[in-house]
Amino acid sequence: MQNLKMNKKKIIYIAGYGRSGSSILALTLGQHKKIISLGEIGVIFSALKNKRICTCGQKLETCSFWSQLIKNNIYRRNSNIFFNKLENPYLKVGIVIDYIFKKTNSEFLVDSTKTSWRNLTRPLRLIFSGYDVYIVHLKRSQKSVIKSAKKGKNSDLEFNLSVKNRFSIIRTIISYQISNKLTLFYKIINQKNYYLINYEDLLDDPIKSFLKLSTFLKVDLSELDEYLIGNLPLKTSHEINGNRLLRQKNDIYFKRFNN
Numbered sequence: 001m002q003n004l005k006m007n008k009k010k011i012i013y014i015a016g017y018g019r020s021g022s023s024i025l026a027l028t029l030g031q032h033k034k035i036i037s038l039g040e041i042g043v044i045f046s047a048l049k050n051k052r053i054c055t056c057g058q059k060l061e062t063c064s065f066w067s068q069l070i071k072n073n074i075y076r077r078n079s080n081i082f083f084n085k086l087e088n089p090y091l092k093v094g095i096v097i098d099y100i101f102k103k104t105n106s107e108f109l110v111d112s113t114k115t116s117w118r119n120l121t122r123p124l125r126l127i128f129s130g131y132d133v134y135i136v137h138l139k140r141s142q143k144s145v146i147k148s149a150k151k152g153k154n155s156d157l158e159f160n161l162s163v164k165n166r167f168s169i170i171r172t173i174i175s176y177q178i179s180n181k182l183t184l185f186y187k188i189i190n191q192k193n194y195y196l197i198n199y200e201d202l203l204d205d206p207i208k209s210f211l212k213l214s215t216f217l218k219v220d221l222s223e224l225d226e227y228l229i230g231n232l233p234l235k236t237s238h239e240i241n242g243n244r245l246l247r248q249k250n251d252i253y254f255k256r257f258n259n
Contacts, residue, residue, distance in 0.1 A: 006153035008132040009101050012217065013123050014112040015186065017179040019148040020140035021199045023243035026112040027234050028210075028254060031227050034219060036106035039239030040245070041096055042113030042122050045073060047240050055236040056244045063236035070098045093125050108219070109139075114240065115183045123186055133193060134217055135186045140199035146172050206254065 012029065014022045023039075030037025038056070040047075047060060048070070054063040061070055073095065100109055111126075113119050126133045148171040183254040195216040202209045206228040214221040226232045235250035245252060 002011075007016075008130065009097070010108045010132045010134065011097070011126055012108055012110045012134050012136055013126065014110065014136050014138055015115040015123060015183045016138045017140075017145060017176045018114055018116055019145045020114075020138050021116075021202065022112040022138055023112055023246060024234075025138060025197075026110045026242070027236065027239070027246065027252070028224060028227055029108075029110050029221075030237065031224055031232075031234060032108075032219075032221060033223070034107040034112075034235075035110060036100065036104045036108070037110035037112070037239070038237065039101060040113045040241040041111055042093075042119055043097060044051065044240055052241060053247060055069075055239040055242075057247075060240070063238060065103070066240075069096065080157075093122070094129050095130070108217070111180070114179070116171045116179045120179070120182055124189075127190065133190070135190060135194045136213070136216075137183050137187075137194065138199060139180055142173065142176055144199070145176055176249070179208060228254050 012035070014026055016022070026037040026039065027034050030192055044060070044066075051059065052064060054060055056063055056065070058064070060066045071177065097109065097111075100106075111122075113122055115123065123133055123135055142247050187196075197213065198211060209226060210221045210224060210228060227234055230253045233253055236246050236252070239246050
């Protein structure tokens with residue numbers, strides 16, 4: 001039984017509301033030799049529909065990492081969702097995840113899909129699918145999240161679309177409260193594998209925050225210290241969605257990203 005537990009695929013699931021720093025946390029963790037981070041992999045179906053670009057600069061259909069997955073699962077817009085394994089978010093979550101583990105041979109996979117609206121049940125489905133899921137609840141102050149929301153949606157800002165702020169504050173407050181309160185459900189059902197990180201604490205003392213996270217994940221994260229203090233640039237790979245800055249051409253540094 002213990003060997004079976006050790007062989008279970010490990011997922012670091014960043015839960016909570018958007019605009020809370022999940023992109024930079026996931027990207028930083030992904031610099032570790034045992035960890036692969038590929039962004040919001042739970043929304044690959046909508047990323048394909050919306051023709052989002054991988055952080056490598058290619059369309060997902062032609063990306064060197066994702067293209068084989070899409071080809072094997074015959075992605076197409078079909079009115080019958082049961083014919084399309086990637087388009088329907090409620091089909092087996094293992095299709096994408098097993099592909100990633102097989103392709104990268106990593107020990108940990110970071111899934112930064114979060115727990116907003118349609119993805120509230122995703123961590124639960126991952127747990128029921130047999131994965132060893134570590135819930136990292138990343139929480140930012142509501143005031144800061146509202147300030148970020150006023151700037152507009154990441155996708156609109158990335159493509160220079162007009163920003164629609166009507167009812168944005170009300171929507172943000174309601175979504176923020178629902179997402180963070182319901183994420184506490186995972187603390188109840190999965191207490192040993194639940195950990196809360198305050199975004200402000202992460203910025204204030206990233207070394208200390210990652211030391212605590214290291215204890216929670218039972219993996220040495222000290223090799224990330226140089227990234228956390230801003231001495232080394234954070235390298236993207238093939239992330240889906242996330243903060244628009246992941247697709248910029250300039251180097252990304254932990255400190256500058258959060259300023």
